Amino acid sequence: MIKTILSIAGKPGLYRLVSQGRNMLIVESIATGKRMPAFARDKVMSLGDIAMYTTGDDIPLADVLELVKVKTDCKPVDVKTFAGDVEMRAFFGEVLPEFDRDRVHDSDIRKLFQWYNLLLDAGITDFKEEMQSAQKPVEEADEAEAPASAE
Numbered sequence: 001m002i003k004t005i006l007s008i009a010g011k012p013g014l015y016r017l018v019s020q021g022r023n024m025l026i027v028e029s030i031a032t033g034k035r036m037p038a039f040a041r042d043k044v045m046s047l048g049d050i051a052m053y054t055t056g057d058d059i060p061l062a063d064v065l066e067l068v069k070v071k072t073d074c075k076p077v078d079v080k081t082f083a084g085d086v087e088m089r090a091f092f093g094e095v096l097p098e099f100d101r102d103r104v105h106d107s108d109i110r111k112l113f114q115w116y117n118l119l120l121d122a123g124i125t126d127f128k129e130e131m132q133s134a135q136k137p138v139e140e141a142d143e144a145e146a147p148a149s150a151e
Helices: 061-072 085-095 106-121 127-133 135-145
Strands: 005-008 015-021 024-029 035-039 044-046
Touching (some): 005 024, 061 085, 061 127, 085 106
Antiparallel strands (some): 005 015, 015 024
16 A cells, blocks of 8 residues: 555645556545646655665665554654654654664654654555555556656
8 A cells, every 4th residue: 555655746745546547647635535647747756665764774664654653652743742853853763763864854754754644644554564465556557657766
Protein backbone atom coordinates (compact mmCIF):
# COMPACT_ATOMS: atom_id res chain seq x y z
CA MET A 1 0.00 0.00 0.00
CA ILE A 2 2.81 2.43 0.85
CA LYS A 3 4.15 2.08 -2.74
CA THR A 4 0.80 3.27 -4.11
CA ILE A 5 0.88 6.38 -1.92
CA LEU A 6 2.42 9.27 -3.81
CA SER A 7 3.85 12.67 -3.10
CA ILE A 8 3.48 15.24 -5.88
CA ALA A 9 5.84 18.22 -5.89
CA GLY A 10 4.00 21.52 -5.56
CA LYS A 11 0.80 19.91 -4.28
CA PRO A 12 0.06 19.54 -0.58
CA GLY A 13 -0.71 16.19 1.02
CA LEU A 14 -0.41 12.63 -0.18
CA TYR A 15 -2.21 10.86 -3.00
CA ARG A 16 -3.24 7.29 -3.71
CA LEU A 17 -2.59 5.91 -7.20
CA VAL A 18 -5.98 5.04 -8.68
CA SER A 19 -5.28 4.42 -12.37
CA GLN A 20 -2.96 5.18 -15.23
CA GLY A 21 -3.79 7.00 -18.40
CA ARG A 22 -1.75 7.99 -21.41
CA ASN A 23 1.08 10.22 -20.11
CA MET A 24 -0.69 10.71 -16.77
CA LEU A 25 -1.72 9.07 -13.55
CA ILE A 26 -5.10 9.38 -11.89
CA VAL A 27 -4.56 10.07 -8.20
CA GLU A 28 -6.86 10.56 -5.24
CA SER A 29 -6.09 12.73 -2.22
CA ILE A 30 -5.96 10.52 0.87
CA ALA A 31 -7.28 13.43 2.94
CA THR A 32 -10.24 14.56 0.82
CA GLY A 33 -10.84 11.72 -1.65
CA LYS A 34 -10.79 14.21 -4.54
CA ARG A 35 -9.42 12.75 -7.78
CA MET A 36 -7.18 14.57 -10.22
CA PRO A 37 -4.63 13.85 -12.95
CA ALA A 38 -0.88 13.91 -12.37
CA PHE A 39 0.93 14.51 -15.63
CA ALA A 40 4.35 13.39 -16.85
CA ARG A 41 5.75 16.88 -16.11
CA ASP A 42 4.79 16.61 -12.41
CA LYS A 43 7.44 15.27 -10.08
CA VAL A 44 5.64 12.24 -8.65
CA MET A 45 7.35 10.13 -6.00
CA SER A 46 6.15 6.89 -4.43
CA LEU A 47 6.66 6.76 -0.65
CA GLY A 48 8.04 3.26 -1.22
CA ASP A 49 10.95 4.78 -3.17
CA ILE A 50 11.97 7.27 -0.46
CA ALA A 51 14.64 6.51 2.13
CA MET A 52 16.04 8.37 5.14
CA TYR A 53 19.73 9.19 5.34
CA THR A 54 21.55 7.46 8.20
CA THR A 55 25.18 7.16 9.23
CA GLY A 56 25.14 3.66 7.70
CA ASP A 57 22.88 2.42 4.93
CA ASP A 58 19.81 4.50 4.10
CA ILE A 59 16.60 3.21 5.72
CA PRO A 60 13.39 2.90 3.65
CA LEU A 61 10.64 5.33 4.62
CA ALA A 62 8.30 2.43 5.51
CA ASP A 63 10.77 1.30 8.19
CA VAL A 64 11.08 4.85 9.56
CA LEU A 65 7.28 5.20 9.67
CA GLU A 66 7.09 1.89 11.59
CA LEU A 67 9.63 3.25 14.11
CA VAL A 68 7.58 6.44 14.55
CA LYS A 69 4.45 4.33 15.04
CA VAL A 70 6.14 2.24 17.73
CA LYS A 71 7.56 5.33 19.48
CA THR A 72 4.22 7.17 19.50
CA ASP A 73 2.09 4.08 20.18
CA CYS A 74 0.27 4.63 16.84
CA LYS A 75 -0.78 8.17 17.78
CA PRO A 76 -0.28 11.33 15.68
CA VAL A 77 2.81 13.49 16.16
CA ASP A 78 1.93 17.12 16.86
CA VAL A 79 4.91 19.08 15.58
CA LYS A 80 3.54 22.26 17.19
CA THR A 81 4.08 20.81 20.67
CA PHE A 82 7.85 20.85 20.20
CA ALA A 83 9.48 23.98 21.66
CA GLY A 84 11.62 24.28 18.55
CA ASP A 85 13.60 22.46 15.91
CA VAL A 86 16.17 21.27 18.45
CA GLU A 87 13.48 19.50 20.49
CA MET A 88 11.94 18.02 17.31
CA ARG A 89 15.34 16.68 16.20
CA ALA A 90 15.91 15.24 19.69
CA PHE A 91 12.57 13.41 19.50
CA PHE A 92 13.43 12.11 16.03
CA GLY A 93 16.81 11.03 17.41
CA GLU A 94 14.92 8.81 19.87
CA VAL A 95 12.95 7.32 16.96
CA LEU A 96 15.94 6.83 14.65
CA PRO A 97 19.19 7.32 16.59
CA GLU A 98 21.43 6.71 13.58
CA PHE A 99 19.88 9.37 11.30
CA ASP A 100 22.46 11.56 9.54
CA ARG A 101 22.25 14.86 11.39
CA ASP A 102 24.06 16.72 8.60
CA ARG A 103 21.98 15.55 5.62
CA VAL A 104 18.53 15.27 7.24
CA HIS A 105 17.08 18.77 7.52
CA ASP A 106 14.44 20.02 9.96
CA SER A 107 12.01 20.35 7.04
CA ASP A 108 12.55 16.66 6.18
CA ILE A 109 11.64 15.61 9.71
CA ARG A 110 8.63 17.92 9.75
CA LYS A 111 7.42 16.50 6.40
CA LEU A 112 7.94 12.94 7.67
CA PHE A 113 5.72 13.66 10.69
CA GLN A 114 3.11 15.35 8.47
CA TRP A 115 3.03 12.33 6.15
CA TYR A 116 2.83 9.98 9.13
CA ASN A 117 -0.18 11.90 10.47
CA LEU A 118 -1.88 11.92 7.05
CA LEU A 119 -1.40 8.16 6.72
CA LEU A 120 -2.82 7.58 10.21
CA ASP A 121 -5.84 9.74 9.39
CA ALA A 122 -6.39 7.66 6.24
CA GLY A 123 -6.31 4.45 8.30
CA ILE A 124 -2.95 3.28 6.94
CA THR A 125 -0.93 1.96 9.87
CA ASP A 126 0.81 -1.25 8.73
CA PHE A 127 3.49 0.36 6.63
CA LYS A 128 5.84 -2.61 6.18
CA GLU A 129 3.16 -5.28 5.83
CA GLU A 130 1.13 -3.28 3.32
CA MET A 131 4.23 -2.46 1.29
CA GLN A 132 5.09 -6.15 0.85
CA SER A 133 1.55 -7.18 -0.12
CA ALA A 134 1.22 -4.41 -2.72
CA GLN A 135 4.59 -4.72 -4.45
CA LYS A 136 3.65 -6.71 -7.55
CA PRO A 137 0.86 -4.49 -8.98
CA VAL A 138 2.79 -1.32 -8.24
CA GLU A 139 5.92 -2.43 -10.09
CA GLU A 140 3.94 -2.02 -13.31
CA ALA A 141 2.88 1.48 -12.24
CA ASP A 142 6.48 2.37 -11.34
CA GLU A 143 7.61 1.63 -14.90
CA ALA A 144 5.01 3.97 -16.38
CA GLU A 145 5.53 6.60 -13.71
CA ALA A 146 9.36 6.64 -13.65
CA PRO A 147 9.74 8.83 -10.53
CA ALA A 148 12.74 11.06 -10.03
CA SER A 149 15.36 10.51 -7.33
CA ALA A 150 14.40 9.88 -3.70
CA GLU A 151 14.75 12.50 -0.99
